[in-house]
Amino acid sequence: MSKKKRDIPVFEHPLIETHCHLDYLKDQPLEDILTETQRVNIERVITIAVSPDNLARVRELTQAAPWIFGTQGIHPHDAEQYTDDVEAEIRQHSRDDKIVAVGEIGLDYYYDNADRAVQREVFRRQLQLACEADLPVVIHSRDADDDTIDILREFESSLTRRGVIHSFTSGPGLARYALDQGWCLGFNGIATFNKADNVRDIIRMTPIGQILLETDAPFLTPVPYRGRENAPFYIPFVAEKVAEVKGLDVTEVVQQTYRNSRRTFHRLG
Template sequence: MLIDSHCHLDYLQRDGDIGEVVARAGRAGVGAMVTICTKMSEFPVVLEIAERFPTVFCSVGVHPHEAGEEGQETPDRLIELAQHPKVVGIGETGLDYYYEHSPREQQKVSFRAHIAAARETGLPLIVHARDADDDTVEILRDEYRNGAYPAVIHCFTAGPELAEAALEMGFYISLAGVVTFKSAEALRETVSKVPLDRLLVETDSPYLAPVPKRGKTNEPAFVVHTAEKLSEIKEVSTDLLIESTTANFKNLFSRAGSAIDQPGFGGAA
């Protein structure tokens, strides 16, 4: 099965019921997905979606865009909410200096609180990094010296420096539809050097629909196109790419992996 490691089903739900979105994903071979929390105030909605669908898991966290109003100064609340069995990751968190919807210092404080929560719970940190590679690497490394923690750089679009730093710390790299874009040759060059056992795939839906779905609202079913492109970049069969990224997902998102491996996973709700 394919796994969409990062989507926003709550955003898609604003346009109507997402039952058919999840069903289309299943028909496309997407056997599981993680719907990502971006605001603590919206976590109940995210969790309700995960509880509704057997194949959907979720995270808890605050996007850097929201750090000004909802950023976490301590890991306590994140750790508390992460006890729910459907919560499989911490984030998304990180730094975004492209839009800067929140002050940089508040983004950094919240980022470090999320890292502490990942370290405490053992759940993977889901990292957003845009136009902030240097500070992202500095914080990840600084916190890693305080104790190891699992992590994934989601929707990776950065250069080789961030990729190399992430790999050195044992983190994973997740690719979204951007890797299929005609303009993404530099990204494809960086990705070609990432070991197959460190790669994940995602949609980040409803954003960044991959070729050949550009211009459409992205959804988990479309992750198959990203997987196909990634198999070309890595010069392996699509079947092997799917097998590898699914195994990687289970290793990193171990709580989800344990659930997926249970007999009857994905049965009727």
């Protein structure tokens, strides 16, 4: 018989879930997930677009509750599906009140699901779109640190709202560049994994004023619930781990990351 899992902590100060995929959650009805998310005092949730197939679904989900927000963008895995029509759809809905960022965009050389040259072109096009919309961006970068830095350098003066490099697992070089340029780094359940010392090292070097909390649900479920589908309501465990790694009181982490989230995603209100 497995051990009873520890109850999810509930903090007095609210949390903001800055990165999940509500349309991918399958193990529980969405209504139940949202109820539990509110029970543990998560005040706002950002659900992330990744492909032409879910742009509209993300927009629909933002209408499910006043506290659900979304993004519009194409993940590097689907860069080869990026067309002028897709770009026009993202541009049109970047004006929507409930759309808080362009994302999830970037480069992924680990899986190489799309040609790398195409990934770079699509990354640039979406960064330019974010500049035009005056929106922050949500960036995915895996095994592509140098090219991510080189492309971001092209937009240093025109991208007035930075955003976040989410699920940060890259090296200290990309971390230092991003932090120096005013980006936030997003951390999730990976920080709780036994072998993730590299991620905890980045958390230690990241100022608390530039950390965002996320789950990336349904992926990357934190300890002690690994093996289950992830969900936004597990984000308190990420807050606890960040506090432990940085030697801070968890209340300070919760309060500061809340402020960071609202500063980064200005449409959250």
